[in-house]
Amino acid sequence: MASRVAASNGGMVNGVSKTPFLIGVAGGTASGKTTVCRKIIEELGQHKVNTVERKVCILNQDSFYKVLSSEEKEAAYNGDYNFDHPDAFDNDLLISTLEAILDGKVVNIPIYDFKTHSRQPTTRTLYPADVVLFEGILVLYSSEVREMLQMKLFVDTDSDTRLARRVLRDINERGRELEQVLTQYTQFVKPAFEEFCLPTKKYADVIIPRGAENNVAINLIVQHIKDILEGKMLPPPKSSLPPRHRRQSDSYLTSRPH
Numbered sequence: 001m002a003s004r005v006a007a008s009n010g011g012m013v014n015g016v017s018k019t020p021f022l023i024g025v026a027g028g029t030a031s032g033k034t035t036v037c038r039k040i041i042e043e044l045g046q047h048k049v050n051t052v053e054r055k056v057c058i059l060n061q062d063s064f065y066k067v068l069s070s071e072e073k074e075a076a077y078n079g080d081y082n083f084d085h086p087d088a089f090d091n092d093l094l095i096s097t098l099e100a101i102l103d104g105k106v107v108n109i110p111i112y113d114f115k116t117h118s119r120q121p122t123t124r125t126l127y128p129a130d131v132v133l134f135e136g137i138l139v140l141y142s143s144e145v146r147e148m149l150q151m152k153l154f155v156d157t158d159s160d161t162r163l164a165r166r167v168l169r170d171i172n173e174r175g176r177e178l179e180q181v182l183t184q185y186t187q188f189v190k191p192a193f194e195e196f197c198l199p200t201k202k203y204a205d206v207i208i209p210r211g212a213e214n215n216v217a218i219n220l221i222v223q224h225i226k227d228i229l230e231g232k233m234l235p236p237p238k239s240s241l242p243p244r245h246r247r248q249s250d251s252y253l254t255s256r257p258h
Contacts, residue, residue, distance in 0.1 A: 023225075024152045025135035026139040026155070030169060053127075057131075058134075067118070068118065084137060091142065102148060111123060140204065151206070152206075153206050153207075154208065156207050
């Protein structure tokens, strides 16, 4: 998979390659994961820094949706494709990209178009950073990904609030019809949340109720990241990290909600 990820030198400290501090931010659809990440970036003043020199950056799991076949794309247009299932993601590309990020390399991130259900021909460049916020509904689902994370967050927002946000987002930003949004939510989104996303809450180091509205939790995380950036809590060197082996048998959880 190495050929799918652009690489260069980066993340060097005193001539030694440094491993970025990788933080996973999970939670249900429209729970406020991206907003939490953006607020952290803003509180740290990183939104004013150009992308090449930024010390804290965001990586979205949504960027790694699979390239759909013509039949799958037709189903997606009709609201009959489950984008909330683990199999909806290109997990091989996701894993190889995370590995490259942890190696301090420059990576090319796919750009997914939710209106056309396809990847754009261009990519987004993610430069080496001290801290990477990796957010998505199933960030904590794969055991292989969890082993790479040095901190795990779960944004816990009321289901009614999440549904209301999703309806507005999908209609205003993605050109969906209300009936299609509600049908997809009841048929795919809600069941997938209960089966795949909610059980991963137990892996979280920090649970953030109410998302970005929870200033106390946000401030604690911001202070933790400041300690990392100021050298008070250095990310571990690569040599101290456990080897990342591909284990097909335990890549995903098999538990079901009770």
